[in-house]
Amino acid sequence: MATVAAPPTKGETFNERSKGKDIRMSNIVAAKAVATAIRTSLGPRGMDKMIQKGDGEVLISNDGATILSQMQVMHPTAKMLVELSKSQDIEAGDGTTSVCVIAGALLDACGNLLSKGIHPTQIASSFMKACNAAEKILEGISRPVDLTDRASLISAVNTCLSSKVVSQNSDILAPIAVDSVLGVIDAATATNVDLRDIRMVQQVGGTIDDTELVNGIVFDKGAKKSAGGPTKVENAKIALIQFCLSAPKSDMENNVVVSDYAAMDRLLREERKHILGLCKKIKKSGANVVLIQKSILRDAYNELSLHFLAKMDILVVTEIERNDVEFISRTLGCQPIAHVDSMSPEKLGSAANVNEVSVAGSGHKVVKMTGVKNPGKTMTVLLRGSNKLVLAEADRSVHDAQCVVRALVKKRFMIAGGGAAEAEISLRLKELSHGATGMDAFCMKAFAEALEVVPYTLAENAGLNPINMVTELRKAHSEGVKGAGINVKKNKITDMYEENVLQPLLVSTSAITLATETVCMILKIDDLVVVM
DSSP states (O other): OOOOOOOOOOOOOOOOOHHHHHHHHHHHHHHHHHHHHHHTTOSTTOOOEEEEOTTSOEEEEOOHHHHHHHSOOOSHHHHHHHHHHHHHHHHTSSOHHHHHHHHHHHHHHHHHHHHTTOOHHHHHHHHHHHHHHHHHHHHHHOEEOOTTOHHHHHHHHHHHHTTSTTGGGHHHHHHHHHHHHHTTSOTTTOSOOOGGGEEEEEEEBSOGGGOEEESEEEESSOOOOTTOOOSEEEEEEEEEEOSOBSOOOOOTTOOOOOOSHHHHHHHHHHHHHHHHHHHHHHHHTTOSEEEEEOOSSSOSBOHHHHHHHHHTTOEEEEEEOGGGHHHHHHHHTOOEEOSGGGOOGGGOEEEEEEEEEEOTTSSOEEEEEEEEOOTTOOEEEEEEESSHHHHHHHHHHHHHHHHHHHHHHHSOEEEETTTHHHHHHHHHHHHHHHHOOHHHHHHHHHHHHHHTHHHHHHHHHTTSOHHHHHHHHHHHHHTTOTTEEEETTTTEEEETTTTTOEEEHHHHHHHHHHHHHHHHHHHTOOOOOOOO
16 A cells, blocks of 8 residues: 655744743843842932931942842842842952943943844853943953052042042042052062951041051950059050950759858869969960960959959950951961960060050040051051941941052053943944944944943932033044043043043953953843742
8 A cells, every 4th residue: 555645844933932022131130130220229319319228227328239238129130130239249349330331331232132022042152242242342442550669549439439439538448448458569560469468447437538558456445444444555466366265164963062262262272273373384385475265155354353454464355356367477476375285475566566546536446556567468447437337337438448459459450431432342342333334234233232221320329411521422432532531520621640640551441341341141041940
């Protein structure tokens, strides 16, 4: 029996599921919502956000990473923007708001391209080409910086601080941020900076103008002088002890029952003898300043030990946190001593002056140690502020400022701020798109137009007419003024290099690269699978 051949099937074309489109548009809308929420915080005229936590604590900040890290975001794609901001904070330390605003604008451009029927993979590949071209353009307009040129570093830090709550104190904080970073590195050979080498000590009282940089170490508690101990020591020999200056305790479950006065008297006499023995060994090692680490098992010290140490003219600082031990050891050149029998002169640190000083504007006292040999290259910043909110924001701002100097150490180039870099990239990419073919030309043009969101938002937040300002900015760049940017103080377009509005190259390259990678990742998602 002859078999009948099956009729040829028609050529099937792949129709993308409508669910994929819906998921993609839902992701774009969610991520854009996060970008729009913090867009008003961009630039020196940006608004601040007040954040109320669940426990009633209030934060005031306009730092993108801080705002986003406190927001409770439910949508998984919106969480990607929060992570994007954290990545920028780790990589460059500044530009955390810009990176989200750029990502939001690129997603908006993606929405328009998708509605024209361009495939997401094509958009992603074109965006990556545009991103690589943008990096080359930025490197072409950047200017090299010398780390010994303190003035240009301060200009870059001032640009960073101009958008912070503490911008009016930038003349005090900028030199402190620059000097603190330069103090912990070798400017000639360094390729990175560990900001953990710079300790921030916060003290409520006074104003931010009272903030100072200490080449040594500051303890946020005063010396223990209830027994009449000294408050000032010169040519100090410092011991950092981790054992307890108190009587031994029995185990948790055990009790000692004393039935008569003679036994009680003997017990107290033994305790006194034990503590006196410990104090004599400390004195014998040559130490005249003792730092006592916190203890959770039993009292790290008692009134009797303080009394003996005061009689021996030894200055005592208590409540040393376990986390600070490494920093103290590196700064003072001492070694932590875990047992009294291992006390020896070579384990002691040294300082020219150890002094308990009253903090101006409050009755609080701190212990300052200056004139240290500082073999580990560390610095301490004593931050002052009228209340905890101001102090917390000043701490975040100084950290961002130090990150700017770190970015310049990593990549020693500067570019103009005020939206100049983004405007230049936008112009050059549009020129490149004319030479590109097919979908690449469309997508590159969209990428170029999206980057104009930075100067547009700067103008909008400053209360200027954004369309007029961006048009003038385009005109200036097409005439060859590569440093032209929006001057929000004079309300016009000026050359940012002349105004000393500078920022590290790493901040802009990192922002554009990270934003593009995140957008490409969001574009390639076509389904959301919930696993319970």
